[in-house]
Amino acid sequence: MTRRLVSWIILVLGATYFILPLFGMFNFSLKMKRGVLSFEAYRVVLNDPQFQQTFGYSVILALLTIVLGVLIVVPTAYWVRLRLPGVRPYVEFITLLPLVIPPIVIVFGYIRLYNTSSILPLTGSWMGTNILILFGYAALALPYMYRAVDTGLRTIDVATLTEAAQSLGAGWTRILATVILPNVLVSVLSGAFLTFAIVIGEYVYAALLNLNTFGPYMVWMGGNRAYEPSALAVIAFGITWACMGLINLFTRFSKHTKAQK
Amino acid sequence: MGFLDLSHLEKSFGTTRVVKDFNLSVEQGEFVSFLGPSGCGKTTVLRMVAGFETPSSGSIRIDGQEVTGLRPNQRNIGMVFQAYALFPNLTVAGNVGFGLRVAGHPKAEIAARVEEMLSLIGLPELGERYPFQLSGGQQQRVALARALAPRPRVLLLDEPLSALDAKIRVSLREEIKQIQRKLGITTIFVTHDQEEALSISDRIVVMHQGIADQTGTPFEIYNTPTTRFVAQFVGTLNTLDAKVLDAATGQIQIGEVPVALNRALPGANGAISLALRPEVVALGRREGHGVVLEGRISEVHFLGSVIRIRVDVAGHIVSLDTFNRPDAPPPAVGSTAEISVSARDLLVLAD
Structure with missing residues (x-):
């Protein structure tokens, strides 16, 4: 009985540790109008044209990152599983590098490599900078994308399905698009939502490449306003949680994968 | 010259020769079984015919056309695998119609062909099901229909019955034979089960250590084995x-x-x-x-x-x-x- 009580106390303490700051922030964000609780801060933030612009920009970047990530990761993970199982540990190691190399190091490297006096002066134009940050974000998303897709590929018999499709006349593009991708879609989506959450909140790349995405906007808000940053944080939090929820939802409602459970 | 000609096929993995000077001529509409213990090279020969393995030397001709250098998706060959290998994301109808969609046939034609194939395998009602909703025997029949739908020149069966339980194995093998005879399709069937090979084949190739020990009708193979291996392996x-x-x-x-x-x-x-x-x-x-x-x-x-x-x-x-x-x-x-x-x-x- 006492052991149970202890467990409960630990649980409550842990939950408090996480929830209390969130609650405090949420509570603070409601106090913009003196004396009453209101969503005034949210109204101000959501009506701020800069919010709409930076947030929309980040959403577009996130979606493009996901597309680029899928185009890079799915064929790679598929090919490694099918033909080069020996190099899998190395590929896995490479995909983990973005987790251990600080973004600031990567972005300084980019700026050195692609500055206006280099062979490929990507930072010289607005379009070039966007392409650069897109590839940077795709690299940042690699650990999540690759693991998710690789795990998805493990649940299907890649080699035999490929041979079956080949014997029916399909070429590589078709095999990837109609056989492999649909069968790892749930994994791709869970990787995609994580990527989305990361890109939406990313600060370092955007700030150093001088792009007005949502991250720098949040930081700017935090330095200049009182109540709005809390409201923004709550909104960003909501987006992340919605992404997590969507991962679960997709995993549960995918039709043909039920059998494997 | 038969319909499917394998001449002087050799295959080595590293220093191991798994197929040695394999020669076979299969007539159009013939049902030939490769019989042998695991590791005898029978599956390797089949995979070379399908194009999944490249022969170290020798040639494969189908209907007079040299196919040795062709990729698997250019050979127009139907294949059925031991593990069914149905596409889990597609319905039964989607699976059966896959080859025809790849070939770019019009929708109405595909639908008609799918219906025809499903009634051929005796599962006309199951077009909308997903593979995971089917039993093993049903899945393998769907795999057979999928392989046959694009009207391949040769049908390859790679131990298609090994994953099934005994009763279904017998009924499905009779069904395969019936369908094969009805369509008159040239078929190669790989198995390690001698009863299967004897009951279903027009001719059997008994393989041992990469060599075709004896080729003959089931009756010949069983009653007049020419080597000790054939005599002991069959029956x-x-x-x-x-x-x-x-x-x-x-x-x-x-x-x-x-x-x-x-x-x-x-x-x-x-x-x-x-x-x-x-x-x-x-x-x-x-x-x-x-x-x-x-x-x-x-x-x-x-x-x-x-x-x-x-x-x-x-x-x-x-x-x-x-x-x-x-x-x-x-x-x-x-x-x-x-x-x-x-x-x-x-x-x-x-x-």
């Missing part, structure tokens, strides 16, 4: 040692019993090996069975309609089958018995 075989007394007239001696084979044994002197199938041996004396041997019953297996008895004859175990008769209980283990066999049923093993 149950009893072997007896014998001494040659006179090679020219076929006089030999089994234990202490002299036997006249009445046929010359060219090149044989001293000891030879004799082989006999369980079904040619009778318990007790029987008319026409000139060779009578003494032995002791060592095992009795009651299998229902058939009783398999093992008799110890001068140190050799001889298996024999008798039909069950309600009025005659099987002999007791340990009792002495006489067995008899006709001299012409004694096979002399070449090596």
Whole structure:
């Protein structure tokens, strides 16, 4: 009985540790109008044209990152599983590098490599900078994308399905698009939502490449306003949680994968 | 020149030669089985025909066309795998229609062909199901329909029945044979199960260590095996040692019993090996069975309609089958018995 009580106390303490700051922030964000609780801060933030612009920009970047990530990761993970199982540990190691190399190091490297006096002066134009940050974000998303897709590929018999499709006349593009991708879609989506959450909140790349995405906007808000940053944080939090929820939802409602459970 | 010609096929993985000088000519509409133990190279030959492995040397021709250099998706070959390999994200109809969609046929034509194939395999109602909603036997039938839908030139079956349970295995193999005969499609069937191969094939290629030991009809393979391996791998075989007394007239001696084979044994002197199938041996004396041997019953297996008895004859175990008769209980283990066999049923093993 006492052991149970202890467990409960630990649980409550842990939950408090996480929830209390969130609650405090949420509570603070409601106090913009003196004396009453209101969503005034949210109204101000959501009506701020800069919010709409930076947030929309980040959403577009996130979606493009996901597309680029899928185009890079799915064929790679598929090919490694099918033909080069020996190099899998190395590929896995490479995909983990973005987790251990600080973004600031990567972005300084980019700026050195692609500055206006280099062979490929990507930072010289607005379009070039966007392409650069897109590839940077795709690299940042690699650990999540690759693991998710690789795990998805493990649940299907890649080699035999490929041979079956080949014997029916399909070429590589078709095999990837109609056989492999649909069968790892749930994994791709869970990787995609994580990527989305990361890109939406990313600060370092955007700030150093001088792009007005949502991250720098949040930081700017935090330095200049009182109540709005809390409201923004709550909104960003909501987006992340919605992404997590969507991962679960997709995993549960995918039709043909039920059998494997 | 047959419809499918394999000439001088060789395949090596590293330094191991898994297929050695494999030659085969398959007629249009013929059903040929590759039979052999695992690792004998039968699947490798099949995969070379499909294009999944590249031969180290030799050539593969289908209908006069050289296909050795073609990629698997250019060969127009249907293949059925042991593990079904249905696309889990597609319905049964989607799976069956896959090859036709790849080939770019119009939708209406695909739908009609899918319907035709599903009724051919006896599952006309299941078009909307997903593979995971089907039993193993149904999945394999769908895989067969999927392979046949684009009208391939050759159908390859890679141990398609091995993952199924015994009853379905028998019914599905009959169904495969029926469908094959109906469509008249040239088929290669790989199996390690001799009963499967004997019952379903027009011709069997028995493979052993990368070599085609013997090619022939099931009847020939079973009754006149040319090598010891074929004799032992196909069916149950009893072997007896014998001494040659006179090679020219076929006089030999089994234990202490002299036997006249009445046929010359060219090149044989001293000891030879004799082989006999369980079904040619009778318990007790029987008319026409000139060779009578003494032995002791060592095992009795009651299998229902058939009783398999093992008799110890001068140190050799001889298996024999008798039909069950309600009025005659099987002999007791340990009792002495006489067995008899006709001299012409004694096979002399070449090596």
